[in-house]
Amino acid sequence: MxxxxxxxxxxxxxxxxxxxxxxxxxxxxxxxxxxxxxxxxxxxxxxxxxxxxxPKSSPKNRLHLDVQVADAGVAIARATARGARVLREPEVGPGGDGYVVLADPEGNEFCFVIDNGGTWTASIRAALDAAPEPPA
Missing domain, CATH: 3.10.180.10 (2,3-Dihydroxybiphenyl 1,2-Dioxygenase, domain 1)
Structure with a gap:
């Protein structure tokens, strides 16, 4: 394995x-x-x-989670009802894809990512497919 x-x-x-x-x-x-x-x-x-x-001493995380969602508005409403807070205005394009940065109840940053068109995921997969295989 x-x-x-x-x-x-x-x-x-x-x-x-x-x-x-x-x-x-x-x-x-x-x-x-x-x-x-x-x-x-x-x-x-x-x-x-x-x-x-x-305690958490820096306002900036060195690692954060990206959570893919279909609808930023619905996801933000659910998250904030549970105690999250929005840190920046959503960056969502005309097609509805984009992201928004939030923080959980302890201030850990995370993003909701909207990629309904699949372009972000497809571009990442294409880059991985084009990369050389790691040595065994």
Missing amino acids: RPRLQEIVVDCADPAALAEFWGGLLEARWAVRDESWAMVDADPLLLAFQRVPE
Whole structure:
């Protein structure tokens, strides 16, 4: 078996609250393992939340999640009702595709990506197809 990503782990203050937020946002199963660890079944990966003692010290994340949605307005309404906040106005083109930057209840940034035309995903796949194979 080749190495593969198993999960993405987010450091946080309240793992259970973030697992509930992200589980609801992704309409996915979520569970709390113990007071320091919770996870969401974000198939094909797990999204995990790990309690850490230090607070988030920078307003900018070095990693963020892109969540593909069909309708930015509906997704934003659902997310903000769960405690998210919009950080910037949506960047959506005339065809309806684009993105919007939000933050979860602990300030972790994420984007809703609208790619109903498939052009963004197709361009990424084309670039991957054109790349040389990694050495074995």
